[in-house]
Amino acid sequence: MDLKEIYREFINKTGLNYRQQQEDMVLQFADALMKQKVAFIESPTGTGKTIAVLMASIWAIQNGVPQIVISTFRKDLQREYMNTFYDFLLPNIDIFGLSKETAPKIALLKGRSNYISVNKIVKLEQFLNEKELTEEVRSAFKKFKQAIEEANGDIDFLADEFEIFKNALLQVSNGKFKNMELQDLTLPISPTTEEDAKYYLAAKQRAAGAKIIVTNHAMVILYSYLSKVNKNATFPFLPQYLIIDEAHNFHLTAQSILSDKVAVSKLIMIVNDILDEVQSSSDFRGKKVLLRKAEQLLTVLKDSKKRIPEILKNYVGDSHVFFLDSGKVPAIVFSKLADTVSEILNSSRSFLQYIKTPGLEKRIPKTAITYTADFEDKVTRIVEFSVPLRKYSSSLNLFLNTASTYLSDSSDVYYILTFSPQELYPSFARMKPDVSQWLRSNVFYSLPCCIMTSGTLADASSFLKIEDSKGLFIQGNFEYIKKCCGIKNIERAKSVTQVIYQLPFRLKDIYVYIYSNAPVFEIDEDNGEEDRVLQLQKARERLLQYCADVIINRHQESGKTLVLCPSYEDVRILHNFLVAGLRQIDVISQGVTYAGLSVCLDRYRKNYEKNILVVTGGWEGIDLPDEMLKDLYIVRIPFPNPDSPEFQAKERHLIKSGTWGNKTEQEIRKTVHWIILRESIDETFNKTRQGMGRKGRKEGDSGIIHLFDSRILGKNKDGRTSQLYKYYLPYLKWKYGEENVIVV
Structure with a gap:
């Protein structure tokens, strides 16, 4: 049988619904694998992508492809691939002419912190x-x-x-x-013994012997890079035939990996581990002094963990990110921060110098030495982070002048302090705003085959083509994801497939309410008298009060509600408004009620009829069945914030590298802002579609999506509504034009 016949036989045997889109996808994935193509395939929820990927992979392995790596962003999607293989494909493997013994082996490999x-x-x-x-x-x-x-x-x-x-x-x-x-x-x-890492090493061994490997984006990026810098090393897999699911997150994963982030709480954990190892060891000369210095260091770190958020409590802003070069913070505050960082570094140096006393290292337990090396590495990275602070503290400046480390202040990085959502624990971070060239050189350039797929992957401009499309799919544009991942100009690509599949079911019972009178979250550029930060804060509070009033009026007695916010600051403010107005409904808010998104979801599911869930991390990955979710509220479209560290880093980079002729500084800044905003349209567009995708997961779903961002309606030069919302509601438009969209 050919692959089309195999697919139809599989549908008959399993009793699953036949979907033309799914059949086409199976053939597209298999064609890309067998012909070593570069493929971009957008496949919305409900089209059956997981089964399509696995069927195509089995077929390709059977026909000579040596090994296929399936990479995802979320762990629950990795489990879905594994469960689908064992529940549906393996029991029916005979349709491929294989037995369970001869079927391709599949393995799941995660990062070591999962074992x-x-x-x-x-x-x-x-x-x-x-x-x-x-x-x-x-x-x-x-x-x-x-x-x-x-x-x-x-x-x-x-x-x-x-x-x-x-x-x-x-x-x-x-x-x-x-x-x-x-x-x-x-x-x-930190590196550990083989016995300690028994389960992780076993997972790596299973992956090395498998034909289909399900893993995460981070593992793919790391192994791709390490295989180039250490050609003699062995790895569980080397990405050659690569299928990247949730591909819209791939460059963001690379950005995270290539950044440096050191949490103060992590330093405390490491010092505690060192203390445990030394205390439980036999007595040795120098042990008491070492324990005393470790205790002193621990005290400084714990004090700093509390003090840094207190120093910066008025300046943390959206998502608890504070940017050192934003110009919003008085010098006196920088000085206090610099002194605190100086205490951390000096106390760390005293501890590390003592532990390296000649002869002492030989007497200290080996595990403690390993932990110490990890600690020193993290402290060295804090030293680099501290460079922008040096002018505010003489003690810090003195430390940095004598530090034995390479210090750089490149336009390719920006320095920030990030804070955990609930406890406000601080982390030092150095970020890269652009990873496209790195990904091009280290991941994509030499791959024989790469398939990128996701529920939201195409450029916004692709949906201009929907107007005349009557088929199951259209040939979409994917320029944004190509640019982000450095794939755009890879000359070796033999051919490229670019497809957007349409929804296989009707969304007739999903309605979208757009609140045209909602306050707009923006500042008045002509208002030079009021501080920019204060303007934004007032605009935020006006919008969130409006949102809260609508939600309170609709949900005095019923929950089944999810609210998506762009930032933790929005979550905190909205939570307080809702709690003040609701008496019979519980409000579960990420970063307020509970820290983690997964915990919030678990609590919501236990009593969803009387719960409202307010999150900032749920634009994708939240999968609530229709009976658990009737109303989805989106506070505002996640347009980029000009005050964010990434925006400002890009701005500095463009200003520094551009040719501006006789333009004034203000004209240059406006031009650069427009360039960055234009480039961010596709990311904003896809994140919004991800958020809206929390409703309408399957045929027959019903409910309302509430949009409070009136900017989505837009205005033409003549004052008429521009219908910008059609970009953000493409699936409704495909099937029903405008009848499901109600402007309130």
Whole structure:
């Protein structure tokens, strides 16, 4: 049988719905793999992309492709690929002329922090054995250990058993383990023993023997790069035939990997690990002094973790990102920050100098030495971050002048302080605004085949073609993603496939309300009397109060509601407005009620009829069934913020590298702003479509999407509405024109 016949036989055997789009996708994916193409395929939720990718991969492996790597951004999508293979493809593998024994092996490989540390479990067991515990606790721990073996140490399958064990332990430990999380039992980032990394190494070994590997974007990027700088090293896989799902996040993952980020809380964890190792070791000469210096360092770090957010509490802004060069912060505040950083560095240097005392390193436990190397590496990166602060502190300036590290202040990076959403714990970070050339050289240039796919991938301009399209798909434009990933001018590409598949079902019961009278989130450029930051804050509060009033009026007695915000600042303000106006409905807000998005989702699902979920991280990845979600609110379209660190870094880079002739500084800045905003249209467009995709996941879904950003309506020069919203609601437009769009 050919692949089309195999697909139809698969549909008959499984009883799944036949979809023309899915059949076409299977053939497109297989064609790209077999002919070594570069392909860009947008496939909305409901088109059956997961099955299409796996069927095409099995077919290609069967016909000579050596190994296929499927890369995703989210872990739940990785699980979906694995479950789909074992639940649907493997039981029906005979349609390919294969048996379960001869079917291509598939393996899942994640980063090391997703696997249990054997050493930590051993230490926990030793601690428990020293205590008088109830049989309930010992039984729960035994079952937890059993579950670890069955899950091959993968923490994604251990949440329930860990929760049972932790609850049993809390009953007899006076709350000592209240803050213990499953993540605390995973492998450290620092190198460790083979025994400690048993589960992670086993996962790597399974991947090395597999024909289809499901992994994440970060692993693909790292292995691609490492294979070029260390040609003699061996890796579980080398991306050759690569399918990148959720491809719109690939360059963002690279941006994160190529940035330097050092959390103060991570430094505290490392010093605690060093203390534990030294305290539990036999006595040696210098041990007491070393412990004292480590305790002193720990005190400085803990104090700094609290002090830095306090110093900057009035300046953190959107998403808790503070930019050193923004010009919004008084010198006195910079000075306090610089002094705090200086304390961290000086205390760290004192500790590191002592630990390197001749002869002492040989007496210290080897594991403690490993942790110390990791600590020194992170402190060195903080030194580089501190360069912009040197002029505000004489002690910091003195430290930096004598620091034995290479310091740079390039326009290719920008320095920021980031803060965790709930506790405001600070992290030092150095970011790269553009990674396209790096990705071009280190990932894409030598790949025989690369397929990029996602539910939202195409440029906004692609949807101008929808007007005349009556087929199942159109030939879309993908210039934005090509540019971001450095693929645009790869000469070796033999041929390129560019396809946008349309939804296979009707969205007749999904309505969009656009609130034309909602306050606009923008500043008055002609208002030179009022501070820019204050203007934005007032505009934000007016818009969020309007949003809260609408939500409160509609949801006094019913929940089933998701609210998407562009920033944590929006979440915090809106949460307070909603709590003040709702009496019978619980408001669960990311970064306010609970820190993590996954925890917020779990709490929402338990009582969705009486819950409203307010998040900033849920524009994609939240998959709530129709019965759990009736109203989706989008506070505002996530247009780029001109005050953000990334925007300003791009602005400086363009100003520095451009030729501006006789233009004034103000004219240059306006031109550069326009260039950056124009380039960001596609990213904003796709993020908005991702957010709207939280409703309308399958045929028959119903509900309302509420848009409070009246800018989406736009205005032409003659004052008429420009219907900009049609770009952002393409699927509604494809099927129903404007009848599902209601301007309130």
